[in-house]
Structures are given as structure tokens and as C-alpha cells.
Amino acid sequence: MANSSSAEAAEMEEGAYYLERVSVSEYNEDDYQYEEMQPDEDWSLGDASEDLESAMKAVLGQLEETEATPQRPASTKEAQTKHPEIVDDFLRNFLIKMGMHKTFDCFQTEWYEMMHRGILNLEQVSFVPDVYAQNQLLDNELKSLRKQIESYKQAAFKAAEIVVKLQKERDFHRMQYRRVVQEKNRLIGDIKRVKKHYASYEPALKQLNDKYKTALKQKMLTSLERDRAVAEVTGLQATLRNVKPEYEMPPSSSSSQELRETQDDRKQDSEALEPRHPSKYVRSRHPNDSEFPVDTRVNPYLSQIKASASHKSGYRLASTLNVHELPVSSLALHPRKQVIVTTGDDHLWKMWSLPNGDIMMTGEGHSDWLSSCCFHPGGGKLATGSGDTTVKVWDFAKGECVLTFEGHSHAVWGCAWHSCGDFLASCSMDNTGKIWDLNSERCRYTLRGHADAVNSIVFLPFSNTLLTSSADKTLSLWDARTGLCAQTFYGHLHSCNDANFNMMGDTIVSCDSYGTVKLWDVRRVTAMLTIDAGPHPSNQVTFDPLGHLVAIASNDGSVKLLDLSSGKLSDLVGHEDAVQCVCFDHKGEYLISGGSDGTLRLWS
Numbered sequence: 001m002a003n004s005s006s007a008e009a010a011e012m013e014e015g016a017y018y019l020e021r022v023s024v025s026e027y028n029e030d031d032y033q034y035e036e037m038q039p040d041e042d043w044s045l046g047d048a049s050e051d052l053e054s055a056m057k058a059v060l061g062q063l064e065e066t067e068a069t070p071q072r073p074a075s076t077k078e079a080q081t082k083h084p085e086i087v088d089d090f091l092r093n094f095l096i097k098m099g100m101h102k103t104f105d106c107f108q109t110e111w112y113e114m115m116h117r118g119i120l121n122l123e124q125v126s127f128v129p130d131v132y133a134q135n136q137l138l139d140n141e142l143k144s145l146r147k148q149i150e151s152y153k154q155a156a157f158k159a160a161e162i163v164v165k166l167q168k169e170r171d172f173h174r175m176q177y178r179r180v181v182q183e184k185n186r187l188i189g190d191i192k193r194v195k196k197h198y199a200s201y202e203p204a205l206k207q208l209n210d211k212y213k214t215a216l217k218q219k220m221l222t223s224l225e226r227d228r229a230v231a232e233v234t235g236l237q238a239t240l241r242n243v244k245p246e247y248e249m250p251p252s253s254s255s256s257q258e259l260r261e262t263q264d265d266r267k268q269d270s271e272a273l274e275p276r277h278p279s280k281y282v283r284s285r286h287p288n289d290s291e292f293p294v295d296t297r298v299n300p301y302l303s304q305i306k307a308s309a310s311h312k313s314g315y316r317l318a319s320t321l322n323v324h325e326l327p328v329s330s331l332a333l334h335p336r337k338q339v340i341v342t343t344g345d346d347h348l349w350k351m352w353s354l355p356n357g358d359i360m361m362t363g364e365g366h367s368d369w370l371s372s373c374c375f376h377p378g379g380g381k382l383a384t385g386s387g388d389t390t391v392k393v394w395d396f397a398k399g400e401c402v403l404t405f406e407g408h409s410h411a412v413w414g415c416a417w418h419s420c421g422d423f424l425a426s427c428s429m430d431n432t433g434k435i436w437d438l439n440s441e442r443c444r445y446t447l448r449g450h451a452d453a454v455n456s457i458v459f460l461p462f463s464n465t466l467l468t469s470s471a472d473k474t475l476s477l478w479d480a481r482t483g484l485c486a487q488t489f490y491g492h493l494h495s496c497n498d499a500n501f502n503m504m505g506d507t508i509v510s511c512d513s514y515g516t517v518k519l520w521d522v523r524r525v526t527a528m529l530t531i532d533a534g535p536h537p538s539n540q541v542t543f544d545p546l547g548h549l550v551a552i553a554s555n556d557g558s559v560k561l562l563d564l565s566s567g568k569l570s571d572l573v574g575h576e577d578a579v580q581c582v583c584f585d586h587k588g589e590y591l592i593s594g595g596s597d598g599t600l601r602l603w604s
Contacts, residue, residue: 445483
């Protein structure tokens with residue numbers, strides 16, 4: 001109503017409107033002036049060739065030219081930026097959208113009337129703010145802020161959990177630290193108490209050591225006096241035989257009986273001076289017990305060895321003998337003849353002649369594998385040790401086993417004869433060694449002291465001293481007359497497999513299960529030389545007669561030779577399996593080896 005009234009007022013001011021008739025002339029095409037188009041000179045048909053074929057060719061050529069010409073790529077629509085609408089356009093669009101046509105007509109009439117009169121200020125017409133876009137932006141920003149808040153909350157929760165976990169770990173480590181400190185203080189107190197306790201033992205140990213040294217000196221003096229008395233008795237008996245042969249009693253019975261009584265008296269006197277040892281016990285005496293010879297004899301083979309020449313040209317494989325179907329475990333050389341005995345896992349021992357390799361004798365009687373053999377000093381007997389825990393003595397003249405010693409609880413690893421021939425020593429996996437008397441046919445002494453299996457045993461030539469090697473990584477020297485350990489050699493880091501003397505008796509060679517070979521000074525009880533012949537085990541070691549070479553039976557299938565003068569280690573390769581045993585002949589001309597391949601090989 002306001003708009004209609006304002007329109008009437010404006011009409012009265014300007015005057016009344018009127019209508020005027022106007023005639024419109026009819027459109028005539030002839031009066032229109034057309035513009036003349038110039039033909040394309042580049043594309044035209046000649047007068048002479050205005051036919052269908054030429055026209056088609058021309059059209060096709062024109063098409064090819066148009067295709068060849070680079071076409072302008074369609075202009076990409078630039079990103080249109082949306083501008084906000086003007087207020088009047090917004091109102092028009094809104095009224096049309098809502099179907100308010102009367103209001104739209106009134107708005108249009110008044111709007112253009114004011115524009116025609118010039119009373120409309122277009123500067124006041126502004127744009128409608130894009131509220132929806134702003135709302136969308138604000139909504140997106142709100143969502144991103146909410147997401148950030150959620151992530152911050154989660155990070156805060158995780159940080160709180162980590163803090164709680166770290167606090168628990170801190171408390172746990174504090175508790176552990178306090179416990180360790182308490183244990184340390186308690187251990188320090190225990191160590192101080194133990195040190196104080198052991199400090200009180202030093203005077204007692206010193207006193208016992210002094211007593212032991214004094215008793216040892218008395219023992220040595222008594223032994224010297226006993227040996228001197230025995231020598232005097234022997235000399236007096238010889239004098240009596242020369243002076244009064246007609247009154248001579250039966251030679252061996254009375255003289256040996258007097259000698260035994262004298263030695264018993266000396267032994268009782270010496271034992272009265274010695275301190276009691278826990279390993280000693282009262283032993284009943286057998287009437288047939290043999291007496292150990294005086295330990296002052298000289299090795300008669302030393303003069304022969306000094307006169308012999310050394311073998312400097314090296315050893316080469318001379319012959320191979322198939323001696324056993326199963327592995328060869330040990331070798332033994334006859335004391336005077338070129339005869340050798342082999343033992344094997346086939347429960348047999350065999351005697352062979354050297355160097356032709358003819359078999360002379362075969363022995364069967366053990367119920368398990370044979371581990372060792374040794375010739376009697378007289379050469380008429382043989383001792384064998386076996387896995388059946390027995391030691392057997394074989395007489396070649398009778399061709400049979402004449403004696404069996406039973407006493408070991410496990411397999412026997414080695415055996416050795418005393419130079420007098422009346423005693424036989426054996427070692428076993430039961431951690432002991434035993435000394436057997438052939439006359440009384442019984443065990444005289446049991447050598448106890450090793451903590452593991454005793455792997456080898458040997459007598460020092462023409463003496464009463466025994467050498468043993470054990471899996472407890474030690475070597476021990478024993479007095480065969482008393483069965484006591486006199487000295488122990490420490491130095492091996494692994495199980496000792498074998499040990500042996502040189503002919504002089506002043507050096508020991510030993511080997512272990514990792515191939516380490518050591519040379520020991522008997523007087524100083526120290527290692528002189530250590531050779532690594534590993535990593536394969538060394539099964540047996542032996543000196544040559546001169547004591548210049550050491551032969552090593554290695555588990556890698558070779559025989560290793562150690563030159564003591566230069567320290568050089570060389571290999572003799574020929575066996576197809578591990579070498580178990582090795583020995584030299586009496587002159588050093590041959591080196592004999594036996595292996596798990598069942599063969600005996602001679603190197604010359």
C-alpha cells in the first residue's frame with residue numbers, strides 16, 4: 001500500500017501518462033545491402049578439372065590440412081571464484097524461489113521507478129554476506145579443533161599411563177637396589193668373617209707343613225739307611241758264600257727270609273716316625289708276596305742308545321698289514337726280538353713278525369674289546385687289559401692264559417710290567433690303578449687319588465716309580481712300594497689320554513683330548529714345552545730311543561712327529577681312520593702305528 005501511494009504521488013507531480021500509436025515498417029530483404037565475400041584463393045578448383053573426382057580429392061586434401069594444423073586446446077575453465085550476490089538480486093531470486101510474484105512485481109516497479117527518478121543510492125547497495133560459506137568454514141574449523149582436542153586428550157591419557165608405569169618401575173628398581181645393597185652388605189660381612197676364620201688356620205697349616213717336611217726328611221733318611229743296610233746284608237751274604245761255601249744254606253729261602261725280616265724291621269721303624277695317612281691301612285702279608293727290588297739300578301739300555309745313530313732322513317710308509325677286522329687299540333714290541341703284538345676291538349690279540357708281517361700267534365679269551373697289552377721283561381709272557389674289567393697274563397710256552405686278575409669295577413685302559421717281572425700294574429675307568437703280584441696272585445696296592453678315569457699307566461724303566469695320566473687333566477707319579485702318590489703335574493686343560501717317559505727318565509711327554517702335547521721336567525715338576533697338535537684328540541705319545549723325536553697318534557688319521565731340537569711338527573699320512581697307537585722299534589729304524597681302520601703301518 002505504501003508503494004502504490006508513493007507511485008500515485010509521483011504521477012501527480014510529473015503529469016499524466018499517454019499512449020502514442022507508432023507504425024512499424026515491414027521488413028524487406030531487397031533493401032538490405034550484403035557484403036561481398038572474397039573467395040579463398042588457396043583452395044580452388046581449376047577450370048579444366050571441375051569434376052566430382054577432383055572435387056573429392058580437393059576436399060580430402062583440405063581436411064588433411066585442417067587436421068595437420070595444430071588445434072588450439074580448449075581453454076580450460078579457469079577456477080571460478082564465487083562472488084556474493086547483490087542485495088537486490090538476492091531479493092529477486094528469493095521472491096521468485098518462494099513464488100511471491102505480486103510482491104516481486106511491486107518490488108520491481110518501485111525499484112526501477114526510483115532508479116528512473118534518480119533517487120536510488122546505488123552506493124548503499126552492498127553484497128549479501130555468504131553466511132553459509134562462513135558457517136561452513138567455521139564448522140570445519142570447529143571440527144578440526146575438536147579432533148585436536150580429542151588427540152590431545154588421548155596423548156594426555158597415554159602420558160599419564162607412561163608416568164604411572166615409570167613410577168612403578170622406579171619403585172621396583174628402588175626396591176631391587178635396596179635388596180642388592182642389603183645382600184652386598186651381608187656378603188661383605190660373610191667375606192670378612194671367612195677371612196677372619198681362615199686367618200686362624202694359617203698358623204696351624206704352617207705347623208702341619210713343618211711337621212710334614214720333618215717327617216718326609218725322616219722318611220728319606222730311613223729309606224737311605226734301609227737301602228744301605230740291605231746292601232750291607234747282601235755283601236755279607238756274598239762274603240759268607242765265598243768264605244764258607246760248605247756251610248751255605250739253601251740260597252734263596254734263608255737269605256730272602258732274613259732280607260724280608262730286616263726290611264720289615266726297618267719299615268716298622270720308619271712308619272713309627274711317619275705321621276698317619278688316611279689312605280694307609282693295615283694289610284695282611286701273604287707268604288708268597290714278592291719284594292720290590294732296590295731302587296738304585298741303572299738302565300742297561302742307555303749305553304746302547306748312546307751308541308746308536310739318530311734317524312735324520314725322516315720316515316716314509318714302508319708296508320701296510322691288515323691285522324684286525326675292527327680297530328687296532330694297542331701295540332707292544334718284544335723286548336729283544338723284532339716281534340710285535342696287536343690288540344683290537346674284536347676280542348683278540350695277535351703276534352706278528354717284523355718287518356715281513358707274518359702272523360705267529362693269536363690269543364682269544366677276553367669277553368670284550370682289548371684296550372692294551374705289554375710284554376714281560378723276559379719276553380715269554382704277555383699281559384692284556386680288556387673292557388671286561390680283567391687283566392690276563394698269557395704264557396707263550398704254554399700257549400694259554402695262565403693268570404687272570406679281577407678287581408677293577410670298570411673297563412681296564414692300560415697295563416705295564418715292572419722291570420723285575422714280578423709285578424704288573426693296571427689302570428681303569430674306575431678312577432684307580434692297581435699293582436698285582438704274580439707270585440701271590442693278588443692285588444698288592446690300589447692307587448687312589450685321581451678324580452676321573454685313569455687312561456694310562458707306565459713304569460719308569462728299572463725303577464719303582466709309576467706314571468699315570470687321567471681324565472681329571474693331571475699326571476701323577478706313584479711309589480709302587482707303598483702305593484702312594486709322590487707328585488702331581490698340573491697344566492692340561494682337557495682330559496689326558498696318555499703319558500710316557502723318555503729312556504733317560506728325566507722327561508715326560510703327555511697328550512690330551514684336544515691335541516695338546518706337553519713336555520715336563522721330572523725334577524722341577526714344570527712344563528718345558530707345549531705344542532698344539534689339535535684340534536683333533538691325540539690318542540698316544542711316545543719318545544724315540546734317542547729322545548729326540550716324539551710320535552703322536554692323532555685322531556685326524558695322521559701320525560705327527562715332533563722334532564724336539566727344532567720344535568717342528570710334521571705329519572705322516574696313510575691311515576684311513578683315526579690312529580690309536582704308535583711306537584718305535586728298539587733301534588729307532590721303524591715307526592709302527594695302528595689305527596681304527598684295522599691296519600698296522602710300518603714307517604721307515
